[in-house]
Amino acid sequence: EPEVTQTPSHQVTQMGQEVILRCVPISNHLYFYWYRQILGQKVEFLVSFYNNEISEKSEIFDDQFSVERPDGSNFTLKIRSTKLEDSAMYFCASIPNLSSYNSPLHFGNGTRLTVT
Amino acid sequence: RKEVEQDPGPFNVPEGATVAFNCTYSNSASQSFFWYRQDCRKEPKLLMSVYSSGNEDGRFTAQLNRASQYISLLIRDSKLSDSATYLCVVRSTSGTYKYIFGTGTRLKVLA
Numbered sequence: 001e002p003e004v005t006q007t008p009s010h011q012v013t014q015m016g017q018e019v020i021l022r023c024v025p026i027s028n029h030l031y032f033y034w035y036r037q038i039l040g041q042k043v044e045f046l047v048s049f050y051n052n053e054i055s056e057k058s059e060i061f062d063d064q065f066s067v068e069r070p071d072g073s074n075f076t077l078k079i080r081s082t083k084l085e086d087s088a089m090y091f092c093a094s095i096p097n098l099s100s101y102n103s104p105l106h107f108g109n110g111t112r113l114t115v116t
Numbered sequence: 117r118k119e120v121e122q123d124p125g126p127f128n129v130p131e132g133a134t135v136a137f138n139c140t141y142s143n144s145a146s147q148s149f150f151w152y153r154q155d156c157r158k159e160p161k162l163l164m165s166v167y168s169s170g171n172e173d174g175r176f177t178a179q180l181n182r183a184s185q186y187i188s189l190l191i192r193d194s195k196l197s198d199s200a201t202y203l204c205v206v207r208s209t210s211g212t213y214k215y216i217f218g219t220g221t222r223l224k225v226l227a
């Protein structure tokens with residue numbers, strides 16, 4: 001079964017540094033998401049991406065964050081000037097297209113970000 | 117009111133028991149409903165989609181009540197391996213295509 005792939009699985013960074021989290025969505029999927037889950041808390045929507053632009057973003061997704069799909073396969077989340085409170089699991093997910101209303105999210109196995 | 121609300125639990129049940137979880141949602145335009153299972157520090161994994169007529173997959177049964185805006189998950193004959201957090205997920209198609217997650221309900225099945 002095709003999978004969403006995320007790298008790295010664990011990233012440790014110092015406060016103030018920039019990190020890039022990478023995702024390779026399922027190849028025929030067109031709509032992509034980033035979600036975040038702080039330890040012990042709920043899975044929170046960050047951003048959705050379609051046709052090479054942001055479709056929707058949450059209040060969490062401020063100027064510190066950016067997404068892009070630089071080469072048609074990788075989908076990246078960049079966090080500039082990381083803060084301690086950015087420590088969380090970051091999940092990438094995708095769906096085939098918007099019209100498949102009953103399509104569930106397909107998740108990658110996540111990147112655990114630890115900011116020290 | 118939270119968009120998607122679940123009782124966080126934990127639900128501690130003996131092996132073989134039947135357990136039910138409910139989830140309420142606030143947006144009446146919600147169109148798609150799912151139950152995911154999440155093990156500690158792992159990604160959510162789809163357990164089942166929830167259809168209007170209700171659906172069953174082995175020991176798992178999901179129901180949708182649009183009038184009261186809730187969905188339910190019933191697990192029969194609980195196994196130790198069912199211990200996990202069960203996430204209710206709702207997708208609206210009215211101006212947004214976000215999938216909204218509940219906080220999850222933690223289940224512990226005891227030997």
